[in-house]
Each structure stands twice: as C-alpha cells, then as structure tokens.
Amino acid sequence: xxxxxxxxxxxxxxxxxxxxxxxxxxxxxxxxxxxxxxxxxxxxxxxxxxxxxxxxxxxxxxxxxxxxxxxxxxxxxxxxxxxxxxxxxxxxxxxxxxxxxxxxxxxxxxxxxxxxxxxxxxxxxxxxxxxxxxxxxxxxxxxxxxxxxxxxxxxxxxxxxxxxxxxxxxxxxxxxxxxxxxxxxxxxxxxxxxxxxxxxxxxxxxxxxxxxxxxxxxxxxxxxxxxxxxxxxxxxxxxxxxxxxxxxxxxxxxxxxxxxxxxxxxxxxxxxxxxxxxxxxxxxxxxxxxxxxxxxxxxxxxxxx
Amino acid sequence: xxxxxxxxxxxxxxxxxxxxxxxxxxxxxxxxxxxxxxxxxxxxxxxxxxxxxxxxxxxxxxxxxxxxxxxxxxxxxxxxxxxxxxxxxxxxxxxxxxxxxxxxxxxxxxxxxxxxxxxxxxxxxxxxxxxxxxxxxxxxxxxxxxxxxxxxxxxxxxxxxxxxxxxxxxxxxxxxxxxxxxxxxxxxxxxxxxxxxxxxxxxxxxxxxxxxxxxxxxxxxxxxxxxxxxxxxxxxxxxxxxxxxxxxxxxxxxxxxxxxxxxxxxxxxxxxxxxxxxxxxxxxxxxxxxxxxxxxxxxxxxxxxxxxxxxxxxxxxxxxxxxxxxxxxxxxxxxx
Amino acid sequence: xxxxxxxxxxxxxxxxxxxxxxxxxxxxxxxxxxxxxxxxxxxxxxxxxxxxxxxxxxxxxxxxxxxxxxxxxxxxxxxxxxxxxxxxxxxxxxxxxxxxxxxxxxxxxxxxxxxxxxxxxxxxxxxxxxxxxxxxxxxxxxxxxxxxxxxxxxxxxxxxxxxxxxxxxxxxxxxxxxxxxxxxxxxxxxxxxxxxxxxxxxxxxxxxxxxxxxxxxxxxxxxxxxxxxxxxxxxxxxxxxxxxxxxxxxxxxxxxxxxxxxxxxxxxxxxxxxxxxxxxxxxxxxxxxxxxxxxxxxxxxxxxxxxxxxxxxxxxxxxxxxxxxxxxx
Numbered sequence: 024x025x026x027x028x029x030x031x032x033x034x035x036x037x038x039x040x041x042x043x044x045x046x047x048x049x050x051x052x053x054x055x056x057x058x059x060x061x062x063x064x065x066x067x068x069x070x071x072x073x074x075x076x077x078x079x080x081x082x083x084x085x086x087x088x089x090x091x092x093x094x095x096x097x098x099x100x101x102x103x104x105x106x107x108x109x110x111x112x113x114x115x116x117x118x119x120x121x122x123x124x125x126x127x128x129x130x131x132x133x134x135x136x137x138x139x140x141x142x143x144x145x146x147x148x149x150x151x152x153x154x155x156x157x158x159x160x161x162x163x164x165x166x167x168x169x170x171x172x173x174x175x176x177x178x179x180x181x182x183x184x185x186x187x188x189x190x191x192x193x194x195x196x197x198x199x200x201x202x203x204x205x206x207x208x209x210x211x212x213x214x215x216x217x218x219x220x221x222x223x224x225x226x227x228x229x230x231x232x233x234x235x236x237x238x239x240x241x242x243x244x245x246x247x248x249x250x251x252x253x254x255x256x257x258x259x260x261x262x263x264x265x266x267x268x269x270x271x272x273x274x275x276x277x278x279x280x281x282x283x284x285x286x287x288x289x290x291x292x293x294x295x296x297x298x299x300x301x302x303x304x305x306x307x308x309x310x311x312x313x314x315x316x317x318x319x320x321x322x323x324x325x326x327x328x
Numbered sequence: 329x330x331x332x333x334x335x336x337x338x339x340x341x342x343x344x345x346x347x348x349x350x351x352x353x354x355x356x357x358x359x360x361x362x363x364x365x366x367x368x369x370x371x372x373x374x375x376x377x378x379x380x381x382x383x384x385x386x387x388x389x390x391x392x393x394x395x396x397x398x399x400x401x402x403x404x405x406x407x408x409x410x411x412x413x414x415x416x417x418x419x420x421x422x423x424x425x426x427x428x429x430x431x432x433x434x435x436x437x438x439x440x441x442x443x444x445x446x447x448x449x450x451x452x453x454x455x456x457x458x459x460x461x462x463x464x465x466x467x468x469x470x471x472x473x474x475x476x477x478x479x480x481x482x483x484x485x486x487x488x489x490x491x492x493x494x495x496x497x498x499x500x501x502x503x504x505x506x507x508x509x510x511x512x513x514x515x516x517x518x519x520x521x522x523x524x525x526x527x528x529x530x531x532x533x534x535x536x537x538x539x540x541x542x543x544x545x546x547x548x549x550x551x552x553x554x555x556x557x558x559x560x561x562x563x564x565x566x567x568x569x570x571x572x573x574x575x576x577x578x579x580x581x582x583x584x585x586x587x588x589x590x591x592x593x594x595x596x597x598x599x600x601x602x603x604x605x606x607x608x609x610x611x612x613x614x615x616x617x618x619x620x621x622x623x624x625x626x627x628x629x630x631x632x633x634x635x636x637x638x639x640x641x642x643x644x645x646x647x648x649x650x651x652x653x654x655x656x657x658x659x660x661x662x663x664x
Numbered sequence: 665x666x667x668x669x670x671x672x673x674x675x676x677x678x679x680x681x682x683x684x685x686x687x688x689x690x691x692x693x694x695x696x697x698x699x700x701x702x703x704x705x706x707x708x709x710x711x712x713x714x715x716x717x718x719x720x721x722x723x724x725x726x727x728x729x730x731x732x733x734x735x736x737x738x739x740x741x742x743x744x745x746x747x748x749x750x751x752x753x754x755x756x757x758x759x760x761x762x763x764x765x766x767x768x769x770x771x772x773x774x775x776x777x778x779x780x781x782x783x784x785x786x787x788x789x790x791x792x793x794x795x796x797x798x799x800x801x802x803x804x805x806x807x808x809x810x811x812x813x814x815x816x817x818x819x820x821x822x823x824x825x826x827x828x829x830x831x832x833x834x835x836x837x838x839x840x841x842x843x844x845x846x847x848x849x850x851x852x853x854x855x856x857x858x859x860x861x862x863x864x865x866x867x868x869x870x871x872x873x874x875x876x877x878x879x880x881x882x883x884x885x886x887x888x889x890x891x892x893x894x895x896x897x898x899x900x901x902x903x904x905x906x907x908x909x910x911x912x913x914x915x916x917x918x919x920x921x922x923x924x925x926x927x928x929x930x931x932x933x934x935x936x937x938x939x940x941x942x943x944x945x946x947x948x949x950x951x952x953x954x955x956x957x958x959x960x961x962x963x964x965x966x967x968x969x970x971x972x973x974x975x976x977x978x979x980x981x982x983x984x985x986x987x988x989x990x991x992x993x
Contacts, residue, residue, distance in 0.1 A: 058463075166339070167346030171639045174601035175619065179350075179635055182623045183357045259472055263605055266474045267620055282475055289482045296482065300475025307470040315466070560764040563720055567759075568779045568830070569752030571745075582769045658769050658814050 052320035059316020065309035073126040080119035081107075084276040088114040093292045109294040112284070117294065120276035121302050127277045128258045128306060131192055135257035136250050138196035143203020144246070148234050150204065151211025162208070165201035173198040174263060181269045188271040191264045198260075199253050206249055210242040244321040251314035255307040262303050278303045329661050332654045333647075340643055345398075347639045351632045352397050358628060362386070365628055366410075406633035411625055416633035420615060424641075425508025426496060427607070427614030431599050433534040438541035439592065446549025447584075450557060451576055461546060468543025473602055477536040477609040484532060491532050494611035498525040537606045541595040548591040552584035559583070586657050593649030596642055666693040667838055667870050668717070668755075671731035675709070675716050678724045684940045686725075687713045688894040691967070696837065699864060699871045701885035701902070703878060703917075707937040709894035710874045711760075714840045718757050719747050735837065753783040756831035760843040762823035766815035773811030776830050783834045798829040801866075803859060821852035825859070832863060839864075840872040845880075857884060878921055882906060890914050893938050893948045897972045910976040912953045912983070947974065955983045 054060055072079055094110040095102040102109060108117040150158040168176060173195075180194035211234075214220060220237055228237075264270030265279030273280055281299040288295045355362050363380050364370065372380065381387050385396055400406075406416040442465075449458040485493045492498070496510045503517035511530070514522035556562065557580055565579040604616035611617070615638060622630035654660045675687035687709040694700050702710045716727045717739065732739045734755055739747065759765045767775060773795055780791045792811075799807030802825040815823060824844060832839060841860060845853035861884055864871045873884060881888055881902065888905050890898040890913065898911040909915040916933045918924060925931075935952040938944060944951050950960035955975060965974045975983035 163342050163346060166343045167350060170343050170347060170643055171350075171635065172597040172600035172642060174604055175635065175638060178604070178619065178623060179354065179631060182628075182631060183354065183359075185359065255470065259470075262472055263474060263601075266472075266605070267608065269623070279472070279474075282472075282478070286478065289478055290486050293482060296475070296478050300472055300479065303472045303475065304467070304470060307472070308467060311466055311470050560759060560761055561767040564759065564765045564827070565767065566720055567718060567752060567757050569748045569750070569782055570778070571748060579767050583767070586769075656769075659816055662814055662817070 049320050053316050056316040056319060058312045059319075062309040062312025062316065065305065066313060069125050069306055069309070070129065072122050073129045076123045076126045080116075080122040081105075082116045082119040084115065084120045084123040085274055086115060086119075088116070090114070093288070093295070095292070096294050108298050109292070111281070111295050112288060112292075117298055120281060121278070121298060124276045124278045124281065124299070124302065125306070127188070127271065127275065128261070128303075131188070131195075131261040132254040132257045132310075134192045135196045135199060135261075136254050138193070139199035139203055139253065140246070140250055142196075143200050144207050144239070144242075146200070147204040147207025148211050148238060148242075151208040151215065152230065152234055152238075158208075161204070165204050168198065169201045174260065177260060177264060178267070178269060181264060186269045186272060188261070188265075188275065188277065191261055191270040192257075195257055195260045195264075199257070202249060202253070203246065206245055207242050210245065211238050214238045214241050248314060248318040248321060251310060251317055255310040255314070258303065258307055258310075329654050332660050333651060336647060336650045340647065344640065344643065347636055348398055348401060349394070351636045352394050354632050354635070355628055365626075401636065406637065407629045409622075409630045410627045411622075411630075416630055417637070419618065419630065420634060420637050423613055423615045423618050426510075426612060427603050427616060429509045429511065430530070430533055430537060430606070430612060430614060431603060433530055434537035434599060434602075435541060435592070435595065437534055437538040438545050438595070441538075442542040442545030443549050443588065446546040446551075446588075447553055447576065447581065449546070449550040450553030453554065458550075461550070465543035465546045469540050469547075471539055471543075473536055473539055474605045474609055476539060477532070477606060480532050480536060481609070492529050496526065496529050496612065497522065498529075501525060533606050533610045533612055536609070537599065537602045540598055540602060541592075544595060544598075545588065545591060549584065549588050552587040552591075553580060556580045556584045586653070589649065589653050589656055593646060593653070596645050596649070600638065600642060665736060667696045667698075667735060668692070668694040668872075669731055669733045670713075670717065671729060673713055673716060673727070673729040673732060675712050675721065676726045676728075678726070679940065681940060683726075686894050687716065689967075690891070690894075690896050692889055692896070692899070694838065694870050694872060696870055697864075697868050699861075699873065699884060699886045701873045701875060701881040701888045702891060703875060703881055703888060704891035705876060705937050707893060707939065708891040710891050711842050713891075714757065714842060714872065714874060718751055718755065718840065719744075720757070749783075752779055752831070752836075753834040754836050755838045755840070756834075756836040757840040757842060758824070758827045758831050758844050761847050762827050762844075763815070763818075763820055763847070765827060766818075766823055768815050770814075771811065772813050772815065772818070772826050776811075776826070776833060779830055779833050794833065795829075798833055799826075801832075801863065802826070802829045803855075804829070820848045821856065824848060824852075824856055828856075828859065828863070832867065832869070835867060836869055838870045838872065840874070842874045843876070844873075846876075860884075878917055879923070890917075893943075895948060895972060896967060897949065899970045908977070908979045908981070910971040911949075911973050912955050912977065913949050915977055915981060916952075916954070947972075957983075 088106075088110060091106060091110050092114045093112055094106050096109040097104045097107050099109075106116050106118070108121070111117055111120070146161055150161050171179075176198050177191070177194040180197060181190050184190035184193065215238070220233065223233055223237055261270055262277070262279030262282070265277045265281075266283045268283055271277035271280045273284060278299040282296065285292075285295040285299065355365065358365060363377065363384060363386055364372065366380075366384050385393050388396070404417055406420075408415055409419055412419065445461050449461045452458055481491075481493055484491045497514065501514070501517075501519055501522045503513060503519060503522065506513050506516055510526040511523065514526040553576075557576070561583075562575060562580055565575045570579070600616070603614060604620060606612065607614045607617035608620055615634065619631065619634050619638070622628075622634065670690060670692045672689045672691060673687055674685065674689055677684045677686055690709070690713050692700070692702075692713075702714070704710045712721070712725075715721050716725070717732065717734075719739075721727065729740060734750060737746075737750070739750075742750075766772070770778075773792075776795045776798060777791050780786055780794060784791075786794060795811060796807045799810060804810050804822065804825050815826075818826065828844075839860075844860065845856050848856060857880060860871065860873070863869075871884075873880070875881060885902050888898075888900060888902050889896055890905075890911065892913050898905065898909070898914050900910070905914060906918065909918055913933075916931070919931045920933065922930065933952055938948060938951075944961070946962050947953070947956075947960045947965055950956040953960065955977075957975060959974050963974075965972050969976075975986060978984050
C-alpha cells in the first residue's frame with residue numbers, strides 16, 4: 024500500500040517530534056547539573072559582552088587617560104567609579120579592555136575549534152573509511168604532533184609563522200587536530216562494522232554520502248564534548264602564547280597579553296595582574312562546567328542515578 | 329610483556345624520525361634565508377654566501393642533507409647555538425636537571441595529594457568532600473597557571489614575604505654542581521642553610537606546576553575508583569569478610585591504578601608545557617625558559633635541537649610509563 | 665534451632681523515582697545441613713534478600729526485618745566488625761558471574777590465602793596446604809600449579825570452582841549460591857551443581873541455592889521457597905511442591921518446564937514481572953494469574969500455611985472455593 028500524502032506528512036512530523044523529544048530529554052538531564060547550568064549562564068553573559076563590546080564597554084580599549092595612570096579599582100582608596108576595575112600602566116580602563124578581550128578570546132576559541140574540528144573530522148573519517156597506506160601515514164603524522172608537548176609545538180609553529188593572534192590560532196589548531204582525528208577515526212572504525220552501514224552500501228549509497236549521513240551523526244556526541252573542552256583549552260593556550268609574547272601583540276587587549284604587560288606591577292598594582300587572569304579563569308571554568316554537563320547528558324551510561 | 333614493550337618501541341622509531349623531519353624542515357620554513365640564519369650573518373658577499381652554502385651542505389640534494397642531519401643527530405651533534413656558539417647538547421644538559429628536579433617534585437606533589445583525594449571522594453561519593461574536591465579540581469585544570477604563579481608570588485613573596493621570587497637558591501650559596509639537582513647538591517655541599525634555601529625556592533614553582541596534574545589526577549582517580557568499586561570482585565572481597573581499608577586500598581585501588589598510571593603518563597606532556605610557563609615566571613633556569621628565550625633571540629639552532637631533544641626525552645619518559653603500565657596490568661604482564 | 669532465621673526481611677532502594685521495595689517481608693528459616701532452594705524470575709528479590717543477609721548491598725539500600733539471626737546471633741544489631749567476622753567464615757556466598765567476581769590483579773592462590781589469613785590462625789605453610797587441598801576438593805587438576813594462575817587465564821567453569829574453593833575455605837556453616845551456573849556452559853552447569861551437592865554432603869554445611877531453574881530445584885533441594893516480585897509466594901518441601909503446587913505462579917512455572925510439556929506448544933506465563941512503577945493493586949500476581957478473581961485485585965493475600973494466595977490450589981490443581989467472608993481481615 025503506497026503512502027497517502029497525509030501519512031507522509033505525519034512521518035516527517037513524527038521525526039520532528041522525535042527530535043524535539045530528544046532535545047527535551049537532553050535538556051532535562053543537562054539542567055539537573057546545577058554547575059553546568061551556571062556555567063552556561065556565565066558563557067551566555069560573556070557572549071553578550073563579546074558581541075556587544077562596542078556598546079557595553081565604557082571606553083574604547085586603546086583610549087589612554089594620562090591623568091589616571093595605575094588607578095586602583097573603585098572600592099579602593101584612590102579609585103573612582105569612572106574606572107570600575109582601575110587603569111593600567113598607560114592609563115587604559117581595565118574593564119573596557121577585559122570586555123573587548125572577551126570578544127578576542129571567544130573569537131580565538133571559535134576559529135581554533137572550527138579549524139581543528141573540520142580537519143579532524145575530514146581526516147578521521149577518511150582514515151577510518153579508506154584505510155590502507157593513507158591511514159597509516161596519517162596516523163603516524165598525528166603521532167608526531169602528539170609526541171611533542173602542545174605548547175612547545177605551538178611555540179615552534181609560531182616561531183615559523185611569526186608572532187600574532189592569527190598565527191597563534193593556526194598553531195593551536197594544529198596541535199588540537201590529532202585529538203579529533205583519533206576520536207573520529209575510532210568511531211568510524213566502530214561504525215563501519217555496523218549492519219546499517221553494510222545495508223546502505225549494498226543499497227548502493229556512495230562513499231561520501233555514506234560517510235556524511237551514516238557515520239558522521241554517530242560521532243557527534245563525543246565530538247561535541249571534546250570540542251567544548253578544546254574550546255576552553257584554546258583560550259588557555261592562546262592566553263599562554265600571549266603571555267609569552269608570541270600570541271596577540273600589544274596593544275591588543277587579549278587577556279594573556281594584558282598579563283604579560285602587567286608582570287612588573289605585581290607589587291605596585293595588584294589589579295592589573297588579577298583581573299585579566301580572573302577573566303581567563305572564570306571563562307574557562309564556565310566552559311568546562313558546561314562541557315561536563317554536556318558529557319553527562321549525552322552519555323547514556325551516566326544517565327542512571 | 330616483552331611483546332608489549334617491543335610494540336611500543338617499534339612505534340617510537342617512526343615517530344622520532346618524524347620529529348627529526350619536522351626539525352629539519354623547521355629551519356627551511358623560517359622567514360628569511362636559512363643559510364644566513366644558520367651563519368648568523370646579515371648580508372654577505374656572493375662568494376661568502378656560496379662558501380657558507382657549501383659549509384652547511386645546502387648545495388647537496390635535500391635527501392642527502394636530511395641524511396647528513398639525521399646521522400649527526402644520532403651521533404649527538406645537534407649543532408651549535410647561534411648566540412653562545414656552544415653545542416646545543418651541552419646547553420641542553422646544563423639546564424635539563426633544573427627542569428627535571430622541578431618536574432619530579434611537581435608530579436610527586438600531584439600524586440601525593442591527588443591520588444588519596446580521588447580515592448576518598450570516590451568512597452564518600454556525593455558527600456561534601458566529594459563535591460568540594462570536584463569543584464576545586466575543576467578550578468585547578470581551568471587555571472591559567474602563568475597567572476596563578478603571579479598571584480602566588482604576589483601573595484607569598486610580596487605580601488607575606490615567605491618565599492623568594494625567583495631562582496633556584498639564594499645567591500649567597502655557591503657550590504659545585506654534582507647531580508644538577510639543587511636539593512641534592514646542597515645536601516652534599518654541607519653548607520648550612522643551603523638545603524633549606526633550595527627547598528624554599530622550590531615551593532612556589534612546584535605548587536604552580538603541580539596544579540593542573542593534581543587536579544586531573546584527583547578527578548581521574550575518583551572516576552576510576554567509582555568504576556572499580558561497583559565491580560563484582562569488590563563485592564567478592566567484601567563477601568570474604570575483609571575490612572574496608574583492605575577492600576578499597578588493595579582490591580579496588582590496585583585495579584584503578586591501571587587507569588591512573590596512564591593518566592599520570594599523559595601528564596608528562598602537560599608538565600613540559602607547564603614548565604615552559606612556570607620557568608618563565610620564576611626565572612627558573614631550565615629548558616622551558618631556554619626554549620622561549622631562544623625563540624626570542626632567534627637562536628634557531630637551539631630551537632631546532634631543543635625540539636628534538638625535548639621530544640625525545642618525553643618519548644623516553646612515556647616509554648617508562650608504558651613499561652610501568654605493563655607491569656601493573658596483569659593481563660599484559662603475564663600474556664601480552 | 666535454625667541456622668539462619670529471617671522474619672519480614674524488607675529491602676528498599678532509594679532511586680531517582682522514589683523508594684523501590686525490592687524485597688517485601690520475606691521470612692525464611694534454614695536448618696543446619698539443609699538444602700533450600702530459592703526460586704523466582706528476575707525481579708523476584710531472591711538475590712537481593714541474600715545479599716542483604718550478607719551485608720553486601722550498596723549504601724542506597726535500606727534493610728529492615730523483625731528478625732535476622734544467624735546461629736542465634738542477631739545480625740541487625742551486630743557491629744560491622746562482628747558481621748565481617750561471620751561473613752566469609754561461617755556464612756559464605758558465591759555469585760553468578762565467576763569471571764568478573766575474581767580480582768584480575770591477584771593470583772588465585774593469593775585470593776584463597778587471603779580468606780584463610782583473615783579468618784584462621786594457620787601458618788603460611790598450612791594455608792598453602794589447605795589451599796591446594798581446597799583446589800583438589802573442587803576438582804581443579806594440578807592444583808599446586810594452578811595457585812599461581814591469574815583469573816583471566818581461567819575458563820568460566822574453572823573460575824567458579826575457584827570461587828567455591830575460596831568460599832568454603834573456612835568451613836562455613838551456610839553457603840549461599842546465587843545462580844552459580846547461569847553464566848556457564850550447559851555442559852559445565854551439571855558439573856558445578858554436582859560439585860556443590862557433593863561438597864554439601866561432605867562438609868554437612870547448609871546450602872541456599874538461588875536459581876530460576878525449576879529443574880535444578882527438583883534435583884538438588886529439600887525445601888523450596890518461591891518468590892515473585894519481592895514477595896514469597898510459596899514455601900514447601902520439594903516433593904510436595906512438585907506433586908501439588910498450591911500457588912498459581914508455581915503451577916504455571918512447573919507447567920512451563922519442557923519435561924512436563926504436553927502437546928505442541930510450551931505454555932508460558934503471559935505478562936511480565938511488575939517493575940517499580942507498575943505494581944498492581946492487591947495480589948501482585950493477579951494480572952497474570954489464570955485463576956484470578958475479583959478479590960485478588962482488591963486485597964493483598966497474607967502468607968498462610970506456606971502460601972500467599974486467596975484461593976490456593978488443591979491437589980487437583982484447581983483453586984479451592986472459599987466464601988469471601990472467610991478470608992480473614
């Protein structure tokens with residue numbers, strides 16, 4: 024009996040309902056984790072701050088107030104509400120620089136994840152699918168990248184490419200790619216043995232279609248969790264490179280770069296050192312909390328109490 | 329067991345070769361002319377350029393150059409620093425003990441605190457201690473340790489004056505280097521207060537470097553213990569009437585240790601990255617600081633050689649960890 | 665005096681959906697040297713009740729009883745240390761999955777030696793002799809060599825033999841065997857059961873055999889307790905139970921045995937054991953009972969005369985007729 028049009032409509036509606044239900048179930052498990060929800064709220068705040076930096080920040084990040092050099096935060100003696108978190112050694116408002124720095128940090132995270140995730144997925148799926156010499160060679164190259172500690176590798180790459188935020192992002196993305204490649208390849212190898220893949224192949228599905236529609240969706244859950252945690256690592260690594268002077272260059276208000284400039288003032292002006300680092304810590308913490316919550320909600324094994 | 333180790337060794341060789349390839353290509357990828365870079369000279373006459381090219385072997389085919397490079401490496405010749413003109417290997421081994429000492433203290437601290445904390449958190453699952461530990465460890469591995477170090481310096485060296493700001497030992501001590509480990513050498517020298525000064529200087533850098541590994545080890549130990557504690561053989565141990573300390577500390581932990589050893593091994597790479605940052609903050613004269621300084625000084629011979637040496641050291645340590653893992657895991661020890 | 669005496673043993677688990685009563689007022693007496701079988705499907709609470717007696721349940725379980733005594737000693741008020749002195753020595757248990765029940769990191773010899781060291785004062789040499797003796801008793805060939813073996817090097821049947829050796833090492837007065845053969849090959853199952861029965865005869869210990877296999881019950885037990893969804897529904901001597909089961913559930917289970925099959929199809933019991941969220945009102949079995957009547961869905965029957973049923977079956981297999989008023993308050 025062929026499907027009547029009303030039946031087809033209900034079929035697609037049923038799949039939409041199924042997706043909504045899956046989403047609702049996911050949200051139910053995710054929201055049980057108070058920390059993950061708190062992390063998510065904080066991340067949303069940071070995103071808003073980053074997107075609306077031009078309007079939210081009291082001043083432009085490069086504006087110098089020569090009369091207000093090294094002014095302490097507003098609650099200390101000598102501070103004022105004009106500069107809530109104080110000013111830095113050349114009179115720039117720290118709060119404004121932090122807000123603009125949020126934009127940079129999120130930008131870094133996004134670019135690094137996009138780069139490493141796409142290359143990781145492409146390389147991983149093809150490796151698991153094609154096998155042979157291609158796979159062996161690829162995995163050995165990944166082993167080489169993994170054998171060198173990530174920050175060292177990033178430093179060497181930046182030494183070649185030259186200091187700067189863009190090059191730092193590329194360097195960090197290169198060090199992250201092997202993790203995604205390994206993950207995707209492992210999942211691909213497992214999925215390929217499954218019956219539905221064999222069935223699709225017998226039905227005549229082309230390789231690319233197979234990889235994209237059959238294998239890829241089943242890799243998504245661990246990839247999402249890994250991507251979230253890599254996002255926070257990317258922010259940390261970019262800040263580390265900035266701190267070492269190999270990342271974003273002054274006067275860019277990247278949080279790590281701000282810390283590099285603040286080093287000599289740890290005895291004189293604690294606020295110049297404390298706030299940028301605190302911003303890094305809280306952002307990374309929030310993202311990691313979210314990542315933990317994501318992992319618990321997506322992993323069926325953990326669903327029982 | 330033998331087969332297991334041989335397999336790991338077999339993997340090492342292509343990886344090491346790959347790293348030498350990266351290092352070899354590194355100099356040729358840098359902006360600027362590699363020959364001039366290696367000579368450390370700016371503009372030269374064409375005759376001198378041709379002479380330099382011949383001296384560094386750039387007139388030979390690429391493959392031959394790589395072969396020459398590789399064989400020099402294997403003979404221990406990593407070239408000379410552009411800046412100090414001393415052999416790279418000499419500079420590396422002069423600074424390596426400093427990093428090694430710091431790393432050993434750090435990993436010891438991380439394990440001594442992280443492991444028991446993770447065990448207790450697993451046994452007392454859901455308690456205040458458990459939640460508190462999870463929170464602290466999450467903060468620990470979210471921590472930008474370069475900032476954490478500065479913060480601790482501000483507090484303990486600045487405000488409280490308890491610890492020194494930089495260096496490995498107070499400048500008033502001077503004695504011969506025997507092992508390269510400041511603590512041991514201080515003890516051997518017999519000078520009063522030298523050992524305690526060395527320890528004082530180690531405190532903050534160790535805490536900073538140990539922060540991330542400690543947090544990760546605590547977390548992973550808890551996770552491994554939770555899994556093991558729900559296994560059938562733990563129930564069997566209880567069914568034998570064994571006391572809780574033996575059940576947890578021997579039957580459970582012994583199995584969880586298999587996972588934890590792997591985790592500790594993974595922290596080696598983290599330690600090197602952390603060492604780079606920690607040594608920068610505390611002016612600790614180790615190979616981390618050496619690499620950063622060399623990149624800034626454009627001492628590319630050092631960067632190239634340092635890359636290979638550090639990677640080789642890391643791979644060696646990983647091999648030792650793999651060996652330990654093989655010993656601990658009975659399935660590998662007795663059949664693998 | 666009975667060796668093990670349980671009255672109204674109840675076990676409740678704290679779960680995400682509220683409190684779950686896995687064991688509901690089980691009463692049981694086991695005399696010294698007796699072989700008792702505890703039968704039921706999964707979800708009947710047969711394992712949980714015995715685990716509760718041994719003190720092996722996780723912390724989420726709440727165990728209550730009006731009486732839980734072993735050899736006259738009260739287990740409910742005993743300190744954890746006192747309980748640990750009894751467990752493994754006078755009261756022992758073997759489990760369903762022998763392959764995962766032995767610690768993979770230690771040799772078989774170590775694990776047997778451990779229980780001897782805990783509960784006896786034998787010297788190292790004496791313990792070793794006893795270990796070899798035990799391995800021989802359970803039918804393991806070349807026992808001295810096998811002491812140095814790791815669990816992953818053993819087959820399922822061998823692992824279970826090692827478990828048995830380990831648990832009878834201190835000559836317990838009661839051995840609880842929780843589905844000891846379910847996870848093993850069919851050919852090995854008979855061997856292990858035979859081993860258990862032989863050991864019981866040799867040592868005179870009481871044996872509590874938990875199983876879902878009525879055939880096993882017929883061959884080995886002297887007395888049977890049938891459990892359903894956490895409650896005991898019938899407790900009778902084996903011969904009586906098999907000749908004339910009084911509870912409809914028992915009758916249905918016996919009818920499902922291949923040996924008793926008449927006709928082309930094996931009769932099965934329709935429906936499933938109620939879980940946490942779908943407990944029926946009144947008698948727990950009534951939705952699946954072929955003889956259910958109106959009263960069965962209203963009031964839960966008490967356990968009287970060895971059976972929990974408003975209308976227990978007579979010798980011919982039909983429910984006795986009773987006026988509703990007879991069935992006491």
